[in-house]
Amino acid sequence: EIVMTQSPATLSVSPGERATLSCRASQSVGSNLAWFQQKPGQAPRLLIYGGSTRVAGIPARFSGSGSGTDFTLTISSLQSEDFAVYFCQQYHNWPPFTFGPGTKVDI
Amino acid sequence: QVQLQQWGAGLLKPSETLSLTCAVYGELFSGYYWSWIRQPPGKGLEWLGEVTHSGRTNYNPSLKSRVTISVDTSQSQFSLKLSSVTAADTAVYYCARRTDYFDSRGASYYYMDVWGKGTKVTVSS
Numbered sequence: 664e665i666v667m668t669q670s671p672a673t674l675s676v677s678p679g680e681r682a683t684l685s686c687r688a689s690q691s692v693g694s695n696l697a698w699f700q701q702k703p704g705q706a707p708r709l710l711i712y713g714g715s716t717r718v719a720g721i722p723a724r725f726s727g728s729g730s731g732t733d734f735t736l737t738i739s740s741l742q743s744e745d746f747a748v749y750f751c752q753q754y755h756n757w758p759p760f761t762f763g764p765g766t767k768v769d770i
Numbered sequence: 771q772v773q774l775q776q777w778g779a780g781l782l783k784p785s786e787t788l789s790l791t792c793a794v795y796g797e798l799f800s801g802y803y804w805s806w807i808r809q810p811p812g813k814g815l816e817w818l819g820e821v822t823h824s825g826r827t828n829y830n831p832s833l834k835s836r837v838t839i840s841v842d843t844s845q846s847q848f849s850l851k852l853s854s855v856t857a858a859d860t861a862v863y864y865c866a867r868r869t870d871y872f873d874s875r876g877a878s879y880y881y882m883d884v885w886g887k888g889t890k891v892t893v894s895s
Binding site: 664694695697699705706707708709712713716718750752754757758759760761762763764765 | 813830871
C-alpha cells in the first residue's frame, strides 16, 4: 500500500497570500495524483488530477505540480472561500486508493 | 448533471451490519466505477472499495473480509455492507463516481469526481 503524507498539518495564512501545500508518497506514483478540497460538513471536491490538470470550473489560482514522490498544491492568492482542508490522493497503484491526512488552511 | 443520493441507517450497535445505498441520477450507470469512501470524525479519508455496473469489485485489503459492495443496475444503485461493526467504524460514509480518462498521449487518469453528500454512521452500544 502506498502511504501518503502531507505537510504542514495546518497552514495559517491571510487572504491574498500565497499558500503552498506539500504531499509526499512512500513510493513513486508518477503523475497519478489528485487534490481535493473539503469544507466543513461537505463532501470532498476534486480540484486537480494528473498532478497538475485542473478540473473544469476550478479557478486558475489553484495549481498543482510535481511527479514521482513529491507534489505541491499552490493557491496563488487565497480567497475567503479557499479556507478548507486539502487532501491528496494517489491512483497509481490500487487497491487501495490512498489519501493523505490533509492540510487545513485557515486564517 | 450527475447526482449521487445516498441513504442508510445512521446508528448501529457493535457487531451489527452497516448497510448503505447510493442512487445515481442524471448519468449513465455503466462506464464507471462506483466507490465508497469513509471519514472518521476529524480524520482523513479511507477508500473502502468500488463496483462496476457489471458487478466487478475491488476492495481495500484492510477491510476486505468485512466489506461487500453490490450493484442494482435496474435501479442505477450500488450498495455497501460492512459486517461486524465496532466503534472504529464510526464515520461519515461517502459514495463517489470514479471516472477513467485516457488522453491522446496514452496517459491514464482515474479520479473520483462526483461525490454524494455523505451519511453519518455511529456505532455505539
